[in-house]
Amino acid sequence: xxxxxxxxxxxxxxxxxxxxxxxxxxxxxxxxxxxxxxxxxxxxxxxxxxxxxxxxxxxxxxxxxxxxxxxxxxxxxxxxxxxxxxxxxxxxxxxxxxxxxxxxxxxxxxxxxxxxxxxxxxxxxxxxxxxxxxxxxxxxxxxxxxxxxxxxxxxxxxxxxxxxxxxxxxxxxxxxxxxxxxxxxxxxxxxxxxxxxxxxxxxxxxxxxxxxxxxxxxxxxxxxxxxxxxxxxxxxxxxxxxxxxxxxxxxxxxxxxxxxxxxxxxxxxxxxxxxxxxxxxxxxxxxxxxxxxxxxxxxxxxxxxxxxxxxxxxxxxxxxxxxxxxxxxxxxxxxxxxxxxxxxxxxxxxxxxxxxxxxxxxxxxxxxxxxxxxxxxxxxxxxxxxxxxxxxxxxxxxxxxxxxxxxxxxxxxxxxx
Numbered sequence: 001x002x003x004x005x006x007x008x009x010x011x012x013x014x015x016x017x018x019x020x021x022x023x024x025x026x027x028x029x030x031x032x033x034x035x036x037x038x039x040x041x042x043x044x045x046x047x048x049x050x051x052x053x054x055x056x057x058x059x060x061x062x063x064x065x066x067x068x069x070x071x072x073x074x075x076x077x078x079x080x081x082x083x084x085x086x087x088x089x090x091x092x093x094x095x096x097x098x099x100x101x102x103x104x105x106x107x108x109x110x111x112x113x114x115x116x117x118x119x120x121x122x123x124x125x126x127x128x129x130x131x132x133x134x135x136x137x138x139x140x141x142x143x144x145x146x147x148x149x150x151x152x153x154x155x156x157x158x159x160x161x162x163x164x165x166x167x168x169x170x171x172x173x174x175x176x177x178x179x180x181x182x183x184x185x186x187x188x189x190x191x192x193x194x195x196x197x198x199x200x201x202x203x204x205x206x207x208x209x210x211x212x213x214x215x216x217x218x219x220x221x222x223x224x225x226x227x228x229x230x231x232x233x234x235x236x237x238x239x240x241x242x243x244x245x246x247x248x249x250x251x252x253x254x255x256x257x258x259x260x261x262x263x264x265x266x267x268x269x270x271x272x273x274x275x276x277x278x279x280x281x282x283x284x285x286x287x288x289x290x291x292x293x294x295x296x297x298x299x300x301x302x303x304x305x306x307x308x309x310x311x312x313x314x315x316x317x318x319x320x321x322x323x324x325x326x327x328x329x330x331x332x333x334x335x336x337x338x339x340x341x342x343x344x345x346x347x348x349x350x351x352x353x354x355x356x357x358x359x360x361x362x363x364x365x366x367x368x369x370x371x372x373x374x375x376x377x378x379x380x381x382x383x384x385x386x387x388x389x390x391x392x393x394x395x396x397x398x399x400x401x402x403x404x405x406x407x408x409x410x411x412x413x414x415x416x417x
Contacts, residue, residue, distance in 0.1 A: 012156060012206075017149055019158040019208050020061045020088065024114050026142035032056075032118065036148040040066075042073045051080050057121040060102075061088040064173075064336055064360045071101040078103065083121055085130075090357075092177050093338030095129065105129055109136040109178055135179030138163060141188050146195050156234075157196045158208045161189050161222060165210040167238075168272035169264075170344070171302065173336035174210050181214060186221035193229040207235035214238065218246035227254040232410075234258040238276045242286025252294040252408050259290060260298040260329065266319065267312045268305035271340065287325055294408030296401050299325035303381055304333040306370045313380045320388050326401040330388055331362035332381055 018038060025034045035053060039046050050058060058077055062070030067090045074084040087106035091098040098105045104126040106113060112132035120126045138160075146157070164181040165172065196203050212235045213219060226233060232255050239261050241247060263283055264270060287297045303313060320328060335342035335351065345351050345367050352374060355366040365374045365381075372380070387393070405411050 015155050016158050016206060016208075017146070017154060018061065019144060019160060020110065021059060022144035022146065022148060023142060024059065024110055025145035025148055027111060027114055028118065028145075029115075034145065034148065036145075039073075040069075042069055042076060047073070047076045047080070050077060051082065055082060057118065057126075058082055058084050060084060060086050062086075062090065063088070064090045064357050067091075067098075067357050071098075074101050083126055085117055085121075085126070089173055089177055090337060093173065093336070099128060103128075107131040111136045111140075111142070135182065136163075138182050138184035139188065141184055143191055143195055146199060149199075154200070154203075156204045156206050157200070159189065159192050159196065159205050159233075160184065160208040161212060162209045162214070166214050167211070167274045167276055168340070169262075169276070170271040170340035171333060171335075172210070172272075173339050177338050181211075183215070183222075186225045189222060190225040190228070193225060193231060197229055197231060201230070203231045205231045205233040207233060209235055212237050213241050213244065213247055217244050218250075220250075223247070223250045223254040226256070229255065231255050232257045234260070236260045236262070238262055239278070239283040239286040240275065242289035248289065248293050251290075252410065255410060256295050257405070257408065257411070258296045258298060258326075260300055261287060261290070261325075262300045263287075264300070265302050265305040265308075265333075266316055268307045270302075270305065284324060291324070291326060291404045292407070294404060294406075294411070296326035296404045298327040298329050299323060300329045300331075302331060302333050303384065304365065304369055304377055308369060308377070309371045310376070310380050313384055317384055317387050320393065324400070325397075326404050327397050328388060330385060332365060332377075333367075334360055334362050334364075335367055336360060 018036070021036065025036070028034055035055075037046060037050060058074075060070045060074055070086065074086060077084050083103045085104040085106060086098050086102040087110050091105050092107050095105055095107050104117065104120075105128070106117065107129060109132050112134070113130040117126070117130055141160075162181065162183045164174070164176065164178055166181045168176055193205075196205060214237070227250075234257060237259050241251075241259065241261070261283075262276070263280075264273070264276075266280055287299065290297050301316065303316070333341070335345050342351070350368040350370075352366055352368065355364065359366055363381075365378050368374055369377050
């Protein structure tokens with residue numbers, strides 16, 4: 001995707017530090033040495049660099065769209081006699097598949113079993129599978145090893161204040177795979193913020209939360225520590241944030257600059273949305289309320305739900321011409337492993353056999369729509385993106401952002417990247 005409005009967000013996401021492995025590194029005993037390797041693909045140079053370090057264990061985490069690269073790296077390293085453990089959402093959803101590609105896998109939260117994994121690796125007796133007996137208590141969250149990122153400047157840092165989501169939207173792969181919704185105590189969040197701002201006093205922070213304010217509020221402790229840090233931050237929340245005055249009145253003053261709000265589909269109400277399900281007009285009123293306090297909203301839309309047609313996509317295109325949101329994120333419905341959506345499409349024999357995990361990018365059709373052909377949906381989606389992220393719509397949304405940020409009490413004319 002090379003359209004300007006998409007490219008900037010893609011670059012921001014690509015630059016996010018790998019918080020999962022940094023967190024495990026943070027709880028690794030000091031008699032272990034740890035190095036970090038970030039990569040988009042497996043190369044001979046990468047394999048040589050890792051092998052030259054003669055590691056006792058290599059831990060690999062990959063998203064669904066990159067899991068095949070993760071498997072390939074694991075295969076190359078194991079051929080060199082290096083033990084590999086795989087973990088993450090994809091591995092948790094498909095442990096039998098992942099187990100074919102590693103010496104060991106971690107299913108679910110990694111923190112509760114990490115010390116055992118390391119002890120077994122040191123003794124040369126890795127178990128095939130590790131799984132915590134209970135969800136990890138974020139009150140015991142370790143400080144991530146941000147020092148492993150080196151001296152290269154980072155446009156954004158990641159910090160998690162909660163894990164999971166109380167809702168069970170059928171398309172969401174993160175809400176329930178790692179257990180129930182949990183929040184991290186503000187004191188732990190403060191420690192991580194101090195570590196980040198020590199590296200960069202003007203850090204831009206992206207909260208690695210699925211739904212930061214899902215439990216309502218008032219979230220006074222969290223907003224206080226975020227405000228004390230002086231950082232500018234971005235997060236994801238559902239639209240009900242706009243109907244939560246206790247949070248709204250402190251949101252901008254705490255440093256929040258942007259929030260991604262799942263508006264989902266204007267055609268179909270996904271299963272499991274619970275209290276998130278509401279008429280579009282109510283959601284748009286909430287968006288306006290969030291932006292009224294100086295926080296820009298990225299409206300997140302999903303195309304391709306059951307009931308989607310060319311006409312409904314055209315209606316979305318026309319709506320986006322006047323969408324009040326300061327920015328937009330438009331993706332295709334994607335049946336990720338572990339979701340109720342994937343199970344339903346599999347039961348209905350609608351998954352496309354020729355679309356492997358590398359096509360689960362949020363921009364590729366991987367199933368047969370119910371009212372359109374797969375190729376027809378692909379063409380209509382690309383046309384929608386070209387219209388929505390062309391020069392003029394991108395300019396209009398940029399103007400909306402500037403107008404919203406003029407209301408922000410901390411920005412003082414500064415325009416975040």
